[in-house]
Amino acid sequence: MQHISDAILGQDPGPMLPHLFRISRALAGRLDFASTIRAVADEVIRFLPYDHLDVCVLSGDGTLSAAYETGIHTAWGRIEAADLASSPLRSLFSGAVDHIITDDARHDPRFHFPGAFVQPIHDHDLRARVHAPLIVSGQVIGALSLSSCAAGRYGMRDMVAARYVADLIAPYIFALREGERSRRAAIIEAEARAREEGLRLGALNLTEALEQERQRIGMDLHDQTLADLSRLIRDLSRHGGPDAEAVLTRLNDCVTDLRRIIDTAVPSILQMFGLAHALRIHLERAVDGGTQIDVRDASGDAADILDPVALIALFRIAQEAINNAARHARATRIEVRIRCRAGLRLSVVDNGCGLPTGAHRARRGGLSHMRTRAQLIGARLAIRSGPTGASVTVCVPLPQHTSQPQSAPQPISLPGSRP
Structure with missing residues (x-):
């Protein structure tokens, strides 16, 4: 120097x-x-x-x-x-x-x-x-x-x-x-605060939606199933033994309603049969006979290693996407794909009319709840929409100590399911 x-x-x-x-x-x-x-x-x-x-x-x-x-x-x-x-x-x-x-x-x-x-x-x-x-x-x-x-x-x-x-x-x-x-x-701090506030508001909206859903389930049980059972009891007490076949029919209707309500509240099929089978069943129940459906799992059942909370959140996101396609998009074909690519990736694709203008930015409703569920489990959510259809893709990180298996896509079918 x-x-x-x-x-x-x-x-x-x-x-x-x-x-x-x-x-x-x-x-x-x-x-x-x-x-x-x-x-x-x-x-x-x-x-x-x-x-x-x-x-x-x-x-x-x-x-x-x-x-x-x-x-x-x-x-x-x-x-x-x-x-x-x-x-x-x-x-x-x-x-x-x-x-x-x-x-x-x-x-x-x-x-x-x-x-x-x-x-x-x-x-x-x-x-x-x-x-x-x-x-x-x-x-x-x-x-x-x-x-x-x-x-x-x-x-x-x-x-x-x-x-x-x-x-x-x-x-x-x-x-x-x-x-x-x-x-x-x-x-960076402002972005972190914005994400935190967005997550807080999203969780609040999701909590409100869950409370509304609980109230709806309670009303369904009270106004429909409980009312049907009460009428059946009154008929039995007044007439002293109506036709057995009619009683069985009405009881079967009550059981069907109860199963529908229970399946909506607790996706037991998800725990019993896995993600792909649960989505296949939900698809069959959500669409009419004129809609083509296809579910393919190329992940090697990787969803089975997810945390139960993450698995249910993933199922709810897919469930919401399927409902949107079936009820609002007038889709004639809905496809669900599950594969491993930088995590467990699930996609719901339809050929409907797309999402309404401004739906992506809505702070309430189904899409907002999907984003909140994804944030809560650390998943990435991508929503694309156009005049020829929409797609919802969510990617959930897999535990690091597990491998990500790959296998050829196989259609998921259950006895009695539509081809």
């Missing part, structure tokens, strides 16, 4: 002052990296010609976060994050040297080592180069780099001038970096 310090002390800074003042004025009011680099570059070229100028900025954890460039645009400018081990300036960033100056970077061994990202040097014929560190509070936060296509273009005077510029802009670059980090942190 003594070498460059002596060079700076030994050079009269007087001629540089007007340039540094202009750079300082150009920085005023700049709130982003790109405009800041352009403003600095416009002043630097007055006294330090270049073909390519860039400022590399290190992130808080010491990785190379970005390179802002002007003049020639290279692959360095497309870097979003990189390991310093691949940077040609790694010795500068680590503090091993306090500057780098070369007559021809294409042949300088300091720029060429295993894994070095030096392709832009050759692609754009960047020969003579000078690099000065950006230092704040004794820490290297980046580097100012100038390159020329002419070999041997830069000398020590140019290096000293570059160091003056680097020392001037370093605090400003540091402030921009910290401001950007704060903005990103604020955005």
Whole structure:
């Protein structure tokens, strides 16, 4: 470090002052990296010609976060994050040297080592180069780099001038970096809060819907099944033994109603026969005779390893999608596919008229409940709709200790099911 310090002390800074003042004025009011680099570059070229100028900025954890460039645009400018081990300036960033100056970077061994990202040097014929560190509070936060296509273009005077510029802009670059980090942190926090609030509202709406469903089930039991049984009891008490066949018919009707209500409240078929069979049965009950249905499970029964809560949520999402297709979309074909692809993926696809306008954004109703159920189990939900049909796809993470089997799709059928 003594070498460059002596060079700076030994050079009269007087001629540089007007340039540094202009750079300082150009920085005023700049709130982003790109405009800041352009403003600095416009002043630097007055006294330090270049073909390519860039400022590399290190992130808080010491990785190379970005390179802002002007003049020639290279692959360095497309870097979003990189390991310093691949940077040609790694010795500068680590503090091993306090500057780098070369007559021809294409042949300088300091720029060429295993894994070095030096392709832009050759692609754009960047020969003579000078690099000065950006230092704040004794820490290297980046580097100012100038390159020329002419070999041997830069000398020590140019290096000293570059160091003056680097020392001037370093605090400003540091402030921009910290401001950007704060903005990103604020955005991440705001997004997290929005997701949390959305999940809270969704869970509240789902709870209200469940309460309404319980009330509906209670009313069905009271107004239909209980009323039928009460009438049957009154008939038996008044007439003293009606026709046995009529009694059996009415009792069978009551049992059927009870089974329907119980199946709606507790998907016992899901526990007994598995997801694919349960969806097949629900499809058959949801559609009329003119609707084609198809259920295929290519997951190797992977749903069996899901947590019961996740399995029921997945079934409810598919159930809602099937009901929408059968009741509202006027679909003539509904397909259900279950497969393993980055988790357990279930899709319900129909050829109906699609979803109503604005249904995707509704905060209440079936689609909202589907999104909430997916969020509660950490699943991804995708809903697509058009004039020729709609699809609902939900992907549930599988436990990491289990494999994801693949098998050829097989149609699911039960005795008595429609072909």
